[in-house]
Amino acid sequence: MAVHEVDVVYVIYGDEHRDSGLRVLEELLDGLFPRLPRRLVVVNNQMPTQTEISFSEHTNRIGGDNSSREFSAYDRGVWWLRSYYGMAVDSVVVIANDTFHRSYGRDYLELFDTSVVQGALADGCLVGYVDRYPRPVELFGLKVQSWVRTSLVLARWSELEALLPLTLPIEDAAIFSGDSRTFFGIPSPLSENYRGYLRTWLFGEPDLAGEFDERWHSHAPLSPENLGAFQQKARSILCEHYLSARAIRLGIPIFDVRGPSTASNH
């Protein structure tokens, strides 16, 4: 299926990294999809939700929704693109936020090889950089071990549409206890090892099984003061993993830009 246009949702929080990120993104997309028309919407989560600015026929900026951080903004951006332009099934949708060009360095972007990415998209894959846990985890009844980093994801509209909305349609009360001593509620829709991995990642607690030893750059011990912020962060992570889990459930392959050998689908 030939691609005729590229639709881009770029999410920012404030204007600080807007232009630098856009420059890198434009450069990347110029290489990946040369000569294809591009329609861009920048979603600023600091702008009021019902505000939109159109600078030209194909360049727009709109107010976002920060309730689920970048995921609610992605949903808003995709919804806006769809209602403003309409989407063709063969269009490619690129979703990115303003960390993709800052957190992982230049090498990370060079992994996005033109022919490989185009081939994976033609095969109906969700394309991006894939991370994995030591063992499969379970969330909301779905199993997943590998997931695509949502700071930069590419997919055809036909695949992405099946995965909407990208936010988690589950209330906090079903996931979290609201208590800084326990964090997760019991019974939990998350498997025990998954809760352990998340505690290690977020709070720096040792993984009792000794399998997982990675920590978020802003990890900190949980306290009543930071409980709300950590719940929001955890919700973002759940959104990210839930996206891949649902893709797998729907038979949408996840393609790792590091190469076909690392592509995984559980």
Next chain:
Amino acid sequence: MPHLFNPLSHPIILSNPIRLTAFSGWQQHIPFAMFLVDLLRPNVFVELGTQYGDSYCAFCQAVKHLNLESRCYAIDSWEGDPQTGYYGPAVLADLRAHHDPLYGSFSRLTKSSFDGALNNFRDGSIDLLHIDGYHTYEAVKHDFEMWLPKMSDHGIILFHDTNVREGDFGVWRLWEDIKERYDHFEFVHGHGLGVLGVGKQYPTILRALFNATSEDTLKIRNFFFQLAQKLVLKTEYMTQLTAAQARFAQEKEELQGTVQAQQAKLSENERRFAELTQSRDRIAGELERLAGELDRLHNHLKLRDAELARIYASHGWKALLVYYWMRNKVLPDNSSRRLVAKAVFNSLINPRQVARILTFRRLSKLSSLVPTAPPVVTPECLEAIKTFVRMILPKEEERLIPVLPKVCELGTNGTLNLLNGLEARLDRLLRPAERTRVCWRTGYREDSALRILIVTGMFPSLMHGGGSRLFDIIAELSRRHEIDLYSGYLEDIDARSLELLGPSVNACRAVSYPMFTAEDVAGWLRRRGIPPRFYDVIQFEYSSSVPLIPRLKIYGRLSAFTLMESIARSRALKFVRDVSSDVTLAARSLGELIEDCETEKRGLELCDVGIAVTDADADFVARLGVSRPYVVPTCISKRLIGGSNEENGENESNSAVFVGYYHHQPNKEGLTWYLEEIHAKVRARIPGYKLYVLGAGPLQDLKARFGSDPSLVFVGQVEEILPAIRRARLGIAPLVSGAGIRGKINQYTAAGRPTVCTSLAASGMVYSDGESIIVRDTAESLAEGIVELLTDEDLWQRIRLGAIRVLETHYFWDVQIPRLEEIYRGCA
């Protein structure tokens, strides 16, 4: 021993232990423990090292079962040691929960070190001692030696783990050291259990145990090992059972999680379904209404066709056809005979009849504006219509007035609707005296919030006067009403204003100028599901929004057009000026004047309500044959002023300020005139005189010409305008062109500074020369006015305070916003 030992004599060895945890290695000796209690029947039993309590509870169970009068003591720190690992209080709590109800009457769990408990027992008082504490050689030797004196003359000491030789376990060594000194027996299964007789008197069977031959020793060991196996199997079974229960509980939890997730999804789907159903019902209702409307039009068409058919079939029509045929033969079109005949005919007809025909033609035009809903005619409406009829048809009044209620009653059935648009037009036709008595209430609730769409060619930007006006209006109205904003946008100039205004509006779309089209607005409204007649008011601002009016009007119940400045009047003033100086320029001005008149007239005709910012502008456009617009002057928001009326003493006593947005040509022209003709005159008379030029816009040419003059400071755009004005002693507005209101005069006053200006700059405002403003029209007199204000303190104070009084009375939005709301509600 075997021939002395009959199990049937000691059935307790076959008892099932009540406490069996999955953690204990001792359970294989429980049958022997119970057997020993039966044999020995101890008065005092002590266990050193109890932990989970499987062994201790087995001893207690035997005591209770045999109904003995024994007293039992368990001594442990219940904190663990390097060999068992350290553990928390849950272990003791769990043991207590089991132990206390069953054995609390004769047994105590003592949380203590072994040495610490030593003094609680008299020497020679313990009949049975079980040492199972820290298992190093030194520790167990110490325990043995310390507790040995406490043993009675038929005392037995049990050592656990005599058959463990790994690590630092040293019980086996102690056992090797001491066993030969005492009667003893050793079991080697279950990590080994040493039985040491440290007294002198023992029951026969126990004596036989100590003296057993090698062959009997093997038989005894095998017998108790077989009994122990039953317990091992039971423990394994219990462990598996517990694990299975835990697994089932976990799976149950996970399934519950899945169910909850699915329920949440189901709820979300139900909510969306409800929304879609609601949306479907709304669309169905709209379709039904449109179908009804279509039916009504079809019926109307049928009636008209029937009426036409009746007319065509009538004798009169046929006679008329004959008459026309003959007239065209006798009096052909455009012939002189035809013109003469027409004049004669008109002179013969009754002039009163002509007037009547014209009047009814006007009324029918009025009613054919085909508004739709809501068809409500209040008594106030009826009175207004009567007033109108009296005004335009005084001679028909007597005949028509009694009929009007019937006409209005018909109106409620849909033949005549008095919508706000029509009301507003009718309202404007009434004389002011009558207008004050009429308040239109049809269709609106006076106290409710209005839904207002503002369509403006220029963004409500604080960088220029018109934008500031709109910015303030939106900020004020948004406190009570719901405002949507569609606007042209320039990122460089308008970004900050958008950031400030964003939270005040309900929805906002800003577009670069090529995209500022009716199609774009309609698309925005459509995407948001806005139906026709959704807004109570659509406010169009600036001439650039006029082309959008026809397409967008249907989305509002009332449309209003604001002349932020009458460009046509501004152009007319320029034309008058150019005629006397440059004929070529004047010719161009005339062309532009006609074009601007046409645009403004069209804007006012297309909208139900017109709004101007000065009486001069309103009067001017009224000459174009449209109804005179309402006047809502540009004001100042009180909240922006703060303590502006307070003299802060920080101003430079010999300075003036000019504020303007220099994309607006009249500002640039006025500043140029001042710099060319006036500035030098003031500077010559006031030492150290300075002019601050404030505001955004291109001034490169003036900077190039005058930038080297140190008495001129081109400040440019500032974040806060009032503090910047306060640096100077007075404000100037030397304008020679343009129309509209001069926001800068109000800004100077709000900052507590008096103004020197031309009469054109002050036109349309209620400041009066010599009391609240200084007005001069020639270069010399204007320079003189500035000098007077800078040198005469009394005059400066008088003009300043007079201006503040005018500002407070006329130019605070608190005063004008209610009037604007009245206009929007059709009550002005």
